[in-house]
Amino acid sequence: MKIENIELRRVTMPLVSPFRTSFGTASERETTLVRVTTANAEGWAEHAAEPDPLYSSEFLDGGDVVIRDHLVPRLQALGGRLTAELVATTLAPVKGHPMSKSVLETAILDAQLKEAGTSFAHHLGAVRDCVPAGVSVGIMDSLDELLAAVESYLAEGYLRIKLKIEPGWDLEPVRAVRERFGDNVLLQVDANTAYTLADARHLGQLDPFGLLLLEQPLAEDDILGHAHLAKLIQTPICLDESIESARDAAAAIALGACSVINIKPARVGGYLEARRIHDVAAANGVPVWCGGMLETGIGRAANVALAGLPNFVLPGDTSASSRYYAQDLTAPFVLEEGHVRIPRGPGIGVDILPDVLGEITTSSMAIRF
Structure with a gap:
């Protein structure tokens, strides 16, 4: 495939x-x-990094520099003729920066599949037409506000509720949701690395609530700590930030550090590596689900396609567009009896709305091949 141009466009929604x-x-x-x-054809993708290096060491301004000055020149050295399958090995000499590598690989894969008339879902190996949708509920100012939000999401039809937790906002929110909505609601919590192994006894108090999982309670580099914690509590441990490759997944599973994995394609370097993690987990009997990073319709389309693979057996953060945006960059994803439909058009299968794109663009830069 001959690339003519790569554009970096900063947007705010x-x-x-x-x-x-x-x-x-x-x-x-x-x-x-x-x-x-x-x-x-043209391929689109969105960078998953945030403006500040809090979720990970990557951040948006740094990502733009890495893409412009270090990653794109390596792709240009191939003469502009490349496939998405060559991106990871071509960019491997640049250490780290999986989100920046992912956004390039994904945009190239989108263009490549559009030229071939093939959908993301078909290319990745999806076996479903739609996927069950969960919703992530942020930390609130009060329990009343939390309960109102959960009630609204359940009324919309979401099949799973994920509560963000941190020290001081964990046991009481979970207890309140269970008491109000009962044990039949699929409920899980996400700590985003907010605890240490010294909190094991406290985290064990989540066990009676029958949670689907406890996501990433400890620091991302504390695999052994997670393995130890898994022996001390009954709630299944799910790893998120700790898993950046199929090799990480294999090691974490072998050490007993997790019994569930949240796969975020951008965090692991792209959808091709995400598929490899899916395969490793499936071979070891470990279920996976697809996490979210506040994606627009561009990233959501690709995520929904990935979530159609057979070992994605738990509802992911594949929410409807209205969960986050009054106006999405694409036609909105909507809930259909608790599910979101997988696009079947070429590439990611959705079209960017040019008027919306123009309104939210704050800067752009083109790189000629």
């Missing part, structure tokens, strides 16, 4: 409501969109 985690509070989604142009 307001969220319908602030989203708070143990890392901080977001009221808007600022991201860099990457557009790859060939003679016959």
